[in-house]
Amino acid sequence: xxxxxxxxxxxxxxxxxxxxxxxxxxxxxxxxxxxxxxxxxxxxxxxxxxxxxxxxxxxxxxxxxxxxxxxxxxxxxxxxxxxxxxxxxxxxxxxxxxxxxxxxxxxxxxxxxxxxxxxxxxxxxxxxxxxxxxxxxxxxxxxxxxxxxxxxxxxxxxxxxxxxxxxxxxxxxxxxxxxxxxxxxxxxxxxxxxxxxxxxxxxxxxxxxxxxxxxxxxxxxxxxxxxxxxxxxxxxxxxxxxxxxxxxxxxxxxxxxxxxxxxxxxxxxxxxxxxxxxxxxxxxxxxxxxxxxxxxxxxxxxxxxxxxxxxxxxxxxxxxxxxxxxxxxxxxxxxxxxxxxxxxxxxxxxxxxxxxxxxxxx
Amino acid sequence: xxxxxxxxxxxxxxxxxxxxxxxxxxxxxxxxxxxxxxxxxxxxxxxxxxxxxxxxxxxxxxxxxxxxxxxxxxxxxxxxxxxxxxxxxxxxxxxxxxxxxxxxxxxxxxxxxxxxxxxxxxxxxxxxxxxxxxxxxxxxxxxxxxxxxxxxxxxxxx
Numbered sequence: 001x002x003x004x005x006x007x008x009x010x011x012x013x014x015x016x017x018x019x020x021x022x023x024x025x026x027x028x029x030x031x032x033x034x035x036x037x038x039x040x041x042x043x044x045x046x047x048x049x050x051x052x053x054x055x056x057x058x059x060x061x062x063x064x065x066x067x068x069x070x071x072x073x074x075x076x077x078x079x080x081x082x083x084x085x086x087x088x089x090x091x092x093x094x095x096x097x098x099x100x101x102x103x104x105x106x107x108x109x110x111x112x113x114x115x116x117x118x119x120x121x122x123x124x125x126x127x128x129x130x131x132x133x134x135x136x137x138x139x140x141x142x143x144x145x146x147x148x149x150x151x152x153x154x155x156x157x158x159x160x161x162x163x164x165x166x167x168x169x170x171x172x173x174x175x176x177x178x179x180x181x182x183x184x185x186x187x188x189x190x191x192x193x194x195x196x197x198x199x200x201x202x203x204x205x206x207x208x209x210x211x212x213x214x215x216x217x218x219x220x221x222x223x224x225x226x227x228x229x230x231x232x233x234x235x236x237x238x239x240x241x242x243x244x245x246x247x248x249x250x251x252x253x254x255x256x257x258x259x260x261x262x263x264x265x266x267x268x269x270x271x272x273x274x275x276x277x278x279x280x281x282x283x284x285x286x287x288x289x290x291x292x293x294x295x296x297x298x299x300x301x302x303x304x305x306x307x308x309x310x311x312x313x314x315x316x317x318x319x320x321x322x323x324x325x326x327x328x329x330x331x332x333x334x335x336x337x338x339x340x341x342x343x344x345x346x347x348x349x350x351x352x353x354x355x356x357x358x359x360x361x362x
Numbered sequence: 363x364x365x366x367x368x369x370x371x372x373x374x375x376x377x378x379x380x381x382x383x384x385x386x387x388x389x390x391x392x393x394x395x396x397x398x399x400x401x402x403x404x405x406x407x408x409x410x411x412x413x414x415x416x417x418x419x420x421x422x423x424x425x426x427x428x429x430x431x432x433x434x435x436x437x438x439x440x441x442x443x444x445x446x447x448x449x450x451x452x453x454x455x456x457x458x459x460x461x462x463x464x465x466x467x468x469x470x471x472x473x474x475x476x477x478x479x480x481x482x483x484x485x486x487x488x489x490x491x492x493x494x495x496x497x498x499x500x501x502x503x504x505x506x507x508x509x510x511x512x513x514x515x516x517x518x519x520x
Contacts, residue, residue, distance in 0.1 A: 311431055
């Protein structure tokens, strides 16, 4: 039966879009022929705001860029500022940061798994993942004193040393987590409806993904072995022994597999960093005002490549601070993934991007 | 299905890449060539040709970021281009006058620059010529200002 094409608004309030954004799709029958993500509902003017704050005041603000992985933004800000000030964190602080960052990566991936579990209709995935996430939130709470916005990194180091018996607690949590990760995987890999909704959906090949600016797990799932922890190492990732997880299918299922494998690699990195952690100071003093100049720094966020570009005019406030959010670009590349698939595939394709509007809109 | 594309060892050094750009475009000024970093200053007229050469000839596969900075007397557009093959993050600085803030868009080269350029247009008012869909992205359509400009008057405390 011939039908007219029509535009449908999925959002700004819709069960599948975690956060406040809108996806307009044009449908021919049930097939998507055009798509247009619309953002900006949560634009807070972060980049303008920080031009009126001094460097110390921005540290907790950087946390608020993303509620799912606040520590990685906090760390990126401190790392960029360190480049601008011309200081370097002590060795012990670098190892502590790596431990904290990888714990953060696991919690972020578990939060994503929770979201996609509910999107695809399995509430067991949600409840189990949230339970596993508590293990790591407790650890980060012991480390920094907060469960969500940690405010832990400082320009020139970290706020406090690791608490007593932290290594023992982390090891206990990791052993438990590895066991439960196998349970979680069996919940999805042996689940026929889950496979039907993910395998072969939202396909994208490697060269297209690179050109569209996709980064992180999404690009690695398209068969591009690219991880900034390996290619452009920061902190002490150079000395860590880990695999860069890739998959060649480039569909939703591949992206899910890459994230699951990454959690295992993170567990490996946490163990190594804790075992090799040297003694020593955790923080160096930095001056109030940096010299005139600019600095750029990029790190591998749980969602992809995040970059900060900072310009200083020699005063106590940054002249310009630009944030490159991985999700912002990943979302702009969504239409080529969606076109040709059915409207019922939208939650799977968009859910696997791990949307976080805090960092997309800034 | 297909093979994994691996970028384990860099093909060419930063100095090599800098020399190639310099010999093809003598007007380009190399500001810094450190390991994994290459900062160049490019005149506005040839910015697109330089970017095209970097993409096609020097395998810069990825456009990381497009930033605009308002220096009061001029704008600077900063393209962060990264080469996966050569493990380089390159910073391409282009100065444009404040009374004629236009520059060639690099979206035809890298699709990833699309929304960055829209954001730069929205918040800084820089016009990217050749962009397929240059609309506001963060602010509402009817908003009349470009809030990241330094002369945009903000409230008592932002």
